[in-house]
Amino acid sequence: MPSHRTRLIAALDTSSYEQASRWATELEGRVDAIKLGLEFTYACGLDAVKKLSARQELFLDLKLHDIPNTVASGLKALAPIHPALMTIHALGGPKMIARSRAMLEEAFEGNDSRSRLLAVTILTSMNEQSLAEVGINATPLDEVVRLGRMAVRSGADGLVCSAHEITALRDALGDAPELVVPGIRPAGSSTDDQKRIMTPAQAARAGADWIVVGRPITRADDPAAAAQAIQDELRTAVP
Numbered sequence: 001m002p003s004h005r006t007r008l009i010a011a012l013d014t015s016s017y018e019q020a021s022r023w024a025t026e027l028e029g030r031v032d033a034i035k036l037g038l039e040f041t042y043a044c045g046l047d048a049v050k051k052l053s054a055r056q057e058l059f060l061d062l063k064l065h066d067i068p069n070t071v072a073s074g075l076k077a078l079a080p081i082h083p084a085l086m087t088i089h090a091l092g093g094p095k096m097i098a099r100s101r102a103m104l105e106e107a108f109e110g111n112d113s114r115s116r117l118l119a120v121t122i123l124t125s126m127n128e129q130s131l132a133e134v135g136i137n138a139t140p141l142d143e144v145v146r147l148g149r150m151a152v153r154s155g156a157d158g159l160v161c162s163a164h165e166i167t168a169l170r171d172a173l174g175d176a177p178e179l180v181v182p183g184i185r186p187a188g189s190s191t192d193d194q195k196r197i198m199t200p201a202q203a204a205r206a207g208a209d210w211i212v213v214g215r216p217i218t219r220a221d222d223p224a225a226a227a228q229a230i231q232d233e234l235r236t237a238v239p
């Protein structure tokens with residue numbers, strides 16, 4: 001059983017700067033980082049991302065997926081925001097991942113706190129059937145481990161995966177890659193569009209470095225209390 005602390009990231013998915021700012025304020029001290037993604041960034045822009053992340057650690061989840069030069073150049077443009085974590089899609093392949101990592105090393109010039117590169121494996125909204133729909137005839141588990149090995153070998157600092165794949169990824173890759181885990185649902189909450197889900201406690205016991213929780217926090221009547229309940233669950237899950 002893992003002994004390290006699983007940290008909580010709140011996904012602030014909204015197109016409203018005021019709403020995101022309210023959540024960030026309410027959640028300060030109750031979450032370990034905030035995640036801003038496509039909705040907020042496209043609607044509010046990168047200056048708003050920078051402003052909102054001034055007080056808290058930032059996971060900038062833009063899931064870049066393009067040819068190697070375009071993705072690496074995109075990351076270079078994002079580097080001045082200095083997110084702790086940024087995402088690209090593992091399916092972009094080894095050259096795209098290697099160029100991205102090299103670009104981050106260059107942009108941060110050996111700075112120990114450079115942004116860390118996460119490769120998204122298989123989205124947690126997909127199951128075996130959805131993989132078959134895009135022509136991948138494999139289980140999510142096998143596909144995540146296959147992509148995870150390739151991504152880490154190519155330079156990813158960590159992976160985005162579901163909690164169901166953590167044990168297999170640790171067996172294959174050891175403790176070093178940072179595993180960031182969305183698809184988290186406290187017992188009894190709506191699954192929404194997520195398919196490969198686990199509770200915060202289950203993900204912590206499996207060894208997640210970070211869990212990502214959006215709607216169970218942001219749609220709660222009291223987001224701060226919802227986040228605190230998840231932190232309490234994480235703390236008691238692992239002795």
Ligand SMILES: O=c1ccn([C@@H]2O[C@H](COP(=O)(O)O)[C@@H](O)[C@H]2O)c(=O)[nH]1
Pocket residue numbers: 011013037120122123124125160161182183184192194212213214215216
């Ligand atoms: O495979 C993935 C990759 C990223 N996400 C992101 O995490 C949050 C989850 O939000 P919930 O409201 O808790 O479902 C969301 O921002 C996704 O873009 C993911 O869910 N799965």
